[in-house]
């Protein structure tokens with residue numbers, strides 16, 4: 001069955017000294033759930049060298065393997081630095097860098113080509129939700145952001161409502177269940193039951209130790225993508241523990 005995944009997204013935070021957090025995560029990472037930290041690109045190689053039971057991932061990659069793309073990083077570079085995952089299509093990338101679904105799909109293909117597992121993010125804005133468009137928006141993002149060769153081994157889908165990221169606002173468990181159920185059904189329709197049933201679905205947006213147990217009890221939630229509460233092992237380890245206990 002699907003292996004649970006607790007993924008930490010450090011965003012643009014963390015210096016070399018922060019890698020001591022990886023030591024403090026080893027015990028929590030000894031359970032059944034997989035634990036992943038995605039630090040800034042500058043820390044990936046150092047993190048991978050001392051990551052122990054924690055997997056290391058990138059936060060973005062370019063769609064091309066190399067070339068004249070100043071400032072960008074390719075999927076093979078992430079892989080060589082020791083990453084095994086990459087987050088793609090995070091709402092901050094979509095908003096700050098104008099990433100479209102087509103761009104996210106091209107990056108996902110590049111990640112697969114470099115043997116990275118893609119964590120493809122989707123999620124509605126508050127305006128989308130208030131207009132009753134949540135499922136339409138997520139359906140379109142899934143259709144456009146996922147290439148055809150999705151498998152449970154190469155792709156994770158993260159549902160991250162934009163209005164819940166870094167705000168302390170969390171959807172109700174019914175709202176999370178509705179969207180996760182919809183994502184699973186959409187994947188089944190496109191990829192068939194066997195493949196779709198193997199793809200892990202993460203919830204992300206203001207996950208904390210205090211709400212993790214409740215969120216992990218929601219059907220079709222296979223783990224979390226955690227921002228702020230992944231920066232310190234003292235905050236993240238209890239979330240991993242809650243996932244192991246779920």
Ligand code: PGA
Pocket residue numbers: 009160164165166167168204205206207225226227228229
């Ligand atoms: P947050 O971020 O946990 O700080 O809300 C989640 C994310 O953006 O992945």
